[in-house]
Amino acid sequence: MLRVGLIGAGWVTQHHLAGWQRLAPRAKVVAIADPSRERASRRASEFGIERVYESAEALLDAGQLDAVDIAAPREVHATLVRMAAARGLPVLCQKPLAPTYDEACALVAEVAGKTRLMVHENWRFRAYYRQIGAWLKAGRVGRVTQAQMTLLTSGLLPDAQGKLPTVERQPFIATLDRALVMEVLIHHIDALRFLLGDLTLVHSRLGKQCTGIVGEDRAALTFTSESGAVVNLLANFCVYGEPPAQADQLLVIGEQATVRLAGATLSRHGVEAEQLNYDLGACYLDSYASAIAHFVDALSADTPFETSPEDNLRTLALVEQIYARG
Numbered sequence: 001m002l003r004v005g006l007i008g009a010g011w012v013t014q015h016h017l018a019g020w021q022r023l024a025p026r027a028k029v030v031a032i033a034d035p036s037r038e039r040a041s042r043r044a045s046e047f048g049i050e051r052v053y054e055s056a057e058a059l060l061d062a063g064q065l066d067a068v069d070i071a072a073p074r075e076v077h078a079t080l081v082r083m084a085a086a087r088g089l090p091v092l093c094q095k096p097l098a099p100t101y102d103e104a105c106a107l108v109a110e111v112a113g114k115t116r117l118m119v120h121e122n123w124r125f126r127a128y129y130r131q132i133g134a135w136l137k138a139g140r141v142g143r144v145t146q147a148q149m150t151l152l153t154s155g156l157l158p159d160a161q162g163k164l165p166t167v168e169r170q171p172f173i174a175t176l177d178r179a180l181v182m183e184v185l186i187h188h189i190d191a192l193r194f195l196l197g198d199l200t201l202v203h204s205r206l207g208k209q210c211t212g213i214v215g216e217d218r219a220a221l222t223f224t225s226e227s228g229a230v231v232n233l234l235a236n237f238c239v240y241g242e243p244p245a246q247a248d249q250l251l252v253i254g255e256q257a258t259v260r261l262a263g264a265t266l267s268r269h270g271v272e273a274e275q276l277n278y279d280l281g282a283c284y285l286d287s288y289a290s291a292i293a294h295f296v297d298a299l300s301a302d303t304p305f306e307t308s309p310e311d312n313l314r315t316l317a318l319v320e321q322i323y324a325r326g
């Protein structure tokens with residue numbers, strides 16, 4: 001059994017721990033650390049975690065671990081990865097690996113050879129993206145010429161109580177100077193890279209409407225893919241008429257078929273047509289569990305991580321270029 005230490009006990013860890021539970025008895029979270037003992041203890045009692053610590057140092061010093069799962073804020077990821085790597089423990093670290101591309105590069109170079117590191121980039125593990133990826137790989141879309149991904153929400157418009165739903169859900173988003181792209185669209189850029197191969201940034205325009213957060217809340221981005229497709233990503237969290245919750249929309253136009261993800265419906269129209277329906281809530285939860293299962297599978301089989309640091313740095317490089325262009 002893989003004995004896992006979880007560092008961080010915030011919002012996202014409910015999904016991590018549900019994912020780890022599915023892997024029993026192959027793996028088990030046996031210890032949890034958070035400076036908020038209250039949060040760590042709550043997760044421990046919810047998920048039957050034996051040991052609770054108030055610091056990552058204490059958790060690591062106590063030993064009896066085979067791997068570490070990091071779900072703390074981005075500012076401390078690099079420090080925590082280095083601490084685990086110094087003890088030779090394999091690490092699954094939440095995105096973004098570090099607050100900047102340069103810091104992430106320095107970290108990856110430093111830990112290479114010391115331990116195995118996987119970035120917890122779960123979006124591409126969503127069932128509908130796996131299905132689109134399978135269609136593309138099987139040649140059932142043909143050469144992709146254009147793609148358009150859209151993420152429009154009203155999550156940063158005040159609701160009837162004057163609250164911002166996105167901030168209510170995850171308060172730390174309000175404090176981020178790099179908000180929409182580094183926190184949210186990093187997933188969409190990675191999913192587009194997963195589907196279409198590496199991307200080159202052609203155009204970027206960020207903007208901000210919401211005064212209740214520090215960082216940007218809209219982005220209009222254009223990339224080209226290796227095969228020459230033009231790829232647009234339009235995102236805005238201050239859109240009247242859209243729901244507060246996120247739902248990706250994607251259109252992929254190929255020379256042999258069109259793929260459309262619209263809410264819970266995924267369709268492929270070519271000479272023949274097919275349509276699949278998904279439970280979006282289940283896909284969301286499953287993506288964490290799938291990323292975690294991939295970590296455990298790749299560790300036990302000693303095979304490469306799909307979301308390796310080297311791969312993830314290519315996503316982060318695009319994110320950094322987007323902020324540089326503003």
Ligand SMILES: NC(=O)c1ccc[n+]([C@@H]2O[C@H](COP(=O)([O-])OP(=O)(O)OC[C@H]3O[C@@H](n4cnc5c(N)ncnc54)[C@H](O)[C@@H]3O)[C@@H](O)[C@H]2O)c1
Binds near residue numbers: 007034071076170
């Ligand atoms: N993959 C996804 O879909 C997804 C979704 C949400 C969040 N995230 C990522 O997960 C991470 C955490 O997000 P969250 O929503 O849980 O944030 P959060 O603010 O709810 O929780 C962060 C927790 O980390 C704790 N913490 C701070 N410093 C620590 C340290 N040095 N050691 C241990 N714990 C420490 C805090 O006390 C807090 O309990 C972020 O990197 C975020 O980008 C990923």
